[in-house]
Amino acid sequence: MTGARPVVISCGEPAGIGPEVAARAWAVLAGEVPMVWLGDPRHLPADIPHRVVNDCDQVLNTSPDALPVLAHAFPADNVLGQANPANAQAVIDVIARGVDLVRAGDACALTTAPIHKKALKDGANFAYPGHTEYLAALAGVDDVVMMLASDQLRVVPATIHIALDQVPHVLTPAHLRRVIEITAAGLKTQFGIAQPKIAIAGLNPHAGEGGTMGRQEIDWMNDLVKTMQDEGFDLMGPLPADTMFHAAARARYDAAIAMYHDQALIPIKTLDFDRGVNVTLGLPFIRTSPDHGTAFDIAGTGIANPTSMVEAIRLAYKMATS
Ligand SMILES: NC(=O)c1ccc[n+]([C@@H]2O[C@H](COP(=O)([O-])OP(=O)(O)OC[C@H]3O[C@@H](n4cnc5c(N)ncnc54)[C@H](O)[C@@H]3O)[C@@H](O)[C@H]2O)c1
Numbered sequence: 001m002t003g004a005r006p007v008v009i010s011c012g013e014p015a016g017i018g019p020e021v022a023a024r025a026w027a028v029l030a031g032e033v034p035m036v037w038l039g040d041p042r043h044l045p046a047d048i049p050h051r052v053v054n055d056c057d058q059v060l061n062t063s064p065d066a067l068p069v070l071a072h073a074f075p076a077d078n079v080l081g082q083a084n085p086a087n088a089q090a091v092i093d094v095i096a097r098g099v100d101l102v103r104a105g106d107a108c109a110l111t112t113a114p115i116h117k118k119a120l121k122d123g124a125n126f127a128y129p130g131h132t133e134y135l136a137a138l139a140g141v142d143d144v145v146m147m148l149a150s151d152q153l154r155v156v157p158a159t160i161h162i163a164l165d166q167v168p169h170v171l172t173p174a175h176l177r178r179v180i181e182i183t184a185a186g187l188k189t190q191f192g193i194a195q196p197k198i199a200i201a202g203l204n205p206h207a208g209e210g211g212t213m214g215r216q217e218i219d220w221m222n223d224l225v226k227t228m229q230d231e232g233f234d235l236m237g238p239l240p241a242d243t244m245f246h247a248a249a250r251a252r253y254d255a256a257i258a259m260y261h262d263q264a265l266i267p268i269k270t271l272d273f274d275r276g277v278n279v280t281l282g283l284p285f286i287r288t289s290p291d292h293g294t295a296f297d298i299a300g301t302g303i304a305n306p307t308s309m310v311e312a313i314r315l316a317y318k319m320a321t322s
C-alpha cells in the first residue's frame with residue numbers, strides 16, 4: 001500500500017486487551033488502512049504475524065502480510081490481567097512518541113489503546129486522569145473535548161474525569177460555551193457536517209423543572225443557549241437528560257452535549273459498546289480510541305471484541321484522508 005501516511009496505534013496498557021485488539025484490528029483492516037503499532041513486540045498475540053520496521057516510511061513499502069511494529073522496549077515483565085508498575089512510564093512514553101510521529105507528519109493520525117489510569121498514577125505518578133488531558137498538555141492547548149461517536153449517537157461530556165461533586169463548580173457559562181464551540185467546530189471539520197445541530201442536556205433532573213430541582217438551567221444555561229443561538233449556533237436545550245437519547249430524540253441532532261461523564265457515556269456504551277469510538281476534538285492532530293478500557297478480566301482469553309478498535313482506526317484514517 002502506498003500513498004497516505006499510516007495511522008499510529010499506541011500500545012496502551014500491555015497487561016490489558018490493547019495489544020490483542022490492535023493486532024486483531026490489523027487482521028481486519030490490512031489492505032484498507034495503513035497502520036503501525038507502537039509497543040513491545042513481546043506483548044502481541046502469537047497467532048498474528050508482525051514485522052518490526054524502522055520508521056513509518058517502511059510501513060508504506062511493505063506488503064500487508066504482517067502488522068508493522070515500531071518497537072518500544074518495556075523494562076519489566078508483563079502478566080496479563082495485572083499491571084506492572086515498572087512498565088507504567090513506558091506506557092506513557094509510547095503515547096508521547098505516537099504524538100511526536102503525528103506532529104512530525106510521519107503518521108496521519110493517532111489511535112490509542114486503553115490505559116489503566118490508576119496503574120499509571122501508582123507506577124509513574126502520571127499527572128493526568130486520561131489520554132484526553134495528557135494529549136491536550138502535550139499539544140499545548142487549554143481546551144479539548146471528548147466525544148464518543150457511533151452510527152447511532154455522538155455525545156460529549158462537558159466535564160470529563162472529575163468527581164461528581166466538582167461538576168457544578170467546573171461547569172460555568174464560559175466552560176460550557178467553549179465546549180459547544182469546540183464541538184461545533186469538530187463536527188464541521190472532522191465529521192463534515194456543515195450546519196451541526198447540537199442538543200444540550202440539563203444538569204439537574206428534568207432540566208431543573210423550573211428551578212424546583214436545581215437552578216443552573218434557569219440561572220444561566222437557558223441564557224447561554226439563547227445567546228449562542230442568536231450567534232448562529234443550531235442548539236436545542238437545556239433538555240431533560242433522561243428523555244433525549246431515545247431513537248426519535250436522537251434523530252433531531254448531530255451531537256448531544258451532556259454535563260458530566262456518565263450522563264454522556266452511559267447512553268452510548270449501552271447503545272453501541274462494540275462500535276463506539278472516542279475522538280478528541282480541539283487537538284492540532286487527529287486522535288481516536290476504542291470506547292472500552294483495559295478489560296483485565298478477559299485479557300489473553302481471546303474473547304476481546306476488536307470491533308471498537310477497528311472502528312477507531314478506520315475513523316482516524318477517514319478523518320485524515322477526507
Ligand atoms: N481509552 C482509555 O484509555 C480507556 C477507556 C475506558 C476505560 N479505561 C480504563 O480501563 C480500566 C478498566 O475500566 P472498566 O473496567 O471500567 O471498563 P472496561 O471497558 O475495561 O471493561 C468493562 C467490561 O467490559 C468488558 N469489555 C471491555 N472491552 C471489551 C471488548 N473489547 N470485548 C469484550 N468485552 C469487553 C470487560 O471484560 C468488562 O467486563 C480503567 O482504568 C479505566 O479508566 C481506559
Ligand SMILES: N[C@H](C(=O)O)[C@H](O)COP(=O)(O)O
Nearest residue numbers: 130131132133265278289291
Ligand atoms: N472516559 C473514557 C471512557 O470511559 O471511555 C475513557 O476513560 C477514556 O478517556 P481517555 O481517552 O481520556 O483516556
